[in-house]
Amino acid sequence: MDKLVNFEFWYGGSFDWGPIIQYVGGQCKIFENIDVSTVCINSSKDISVEVGESSEAKYWFICPNKTLQNGLTNIVEDGDIVMMLKAYASLDNVVLYLENVYIPFIQFDTRENLDYEKRIVESEFNNDDVNLDDEEHILEDENEVGAEHDSDAPSSVLGDMEGTRDEDVQSSINDTMTRRE
Known part of the structure; x- marks a missing residue:
């Protein structure tokens, strides 16, 4: 078994991309003792479903010792997960954000x-x-x-x-x- 970490998982909100980036309207759930060797993009999607959110979302993490302004990084593929885990290698808590992607309803004129x-x-x-x-x-x-x-x-x-x-x-x-x- 590899190193165990805790995920501070923010969900249910969205980013306000104003002059100062903020995550608004969300809540946080802590997932404890996650084996880093099992973490992949699909496990992020599984966590989303577990908290009642869509698996079709954007995932973000903050680089350690950074803020939303200068350390927010989008997770698109497993390579991004590896980069995140390397950045958090000496830490026990990983901060993740979920931002739902709302696809607008397109009405065809009948x-x-x-x-x-x-x-x-x-x-x-x-x-x-x-x-x-x-x-x-x-x-x-x-x-x-x-x-x-x-x-x-x-x-x-x-x-x-x-x-x-x-x-x-x-x-x-x-x-x-x-x-x-």
């Missing part, structure tokens, strides 16, 4: 979304007071969409198949914006 947006533009263009939340109105439009297409493909694909569908919507939006100016 045919229904474009129809809804077009109705908004058309109602503004015609100065109509159309109640777009009216269930009967929405159901009628959904039935029309179902009759026209059997596909749930994104609108850009349908637009290519239909020719100028996307251009018509964009043209209506541009016309409305021009009138407002």
Whole structure:
């Protein structure tokens, strides 16, 4: 068995990269007596899952006797783990940070979304007071969409198949914006 170390593992927060780097909103859990010969990038991911965080995160450590400003180092691969363990070779406590990586939800415009947006533009263009939340109105439009297409493909694909569908919507939006100016 190799040397045993304690991991001071900060999680649940994120870095504020302002003029002074800070880790905000997190909490700390100490993992004691970790055999350094068993530490790898996957063990960091296992620790993340154990504390209820995503394994898809960024991992960081602070070089000994340094601050967040001048010693924060990103852990990407096992080579970074080896470098970290060498830096902490004479110490018993290793300081690690986890920063979740949030992947933004990308919403594809479906045919229904474009129809809804077009109705908004058309109602503004015609100065109509159309109640777009009216269930009967929405159901009628959904039935029309179902009759026209059997596909749930994104609108850009349908637009290519239909020719100028996307251009018509964009043209209506541009016309409305021009009138407002």
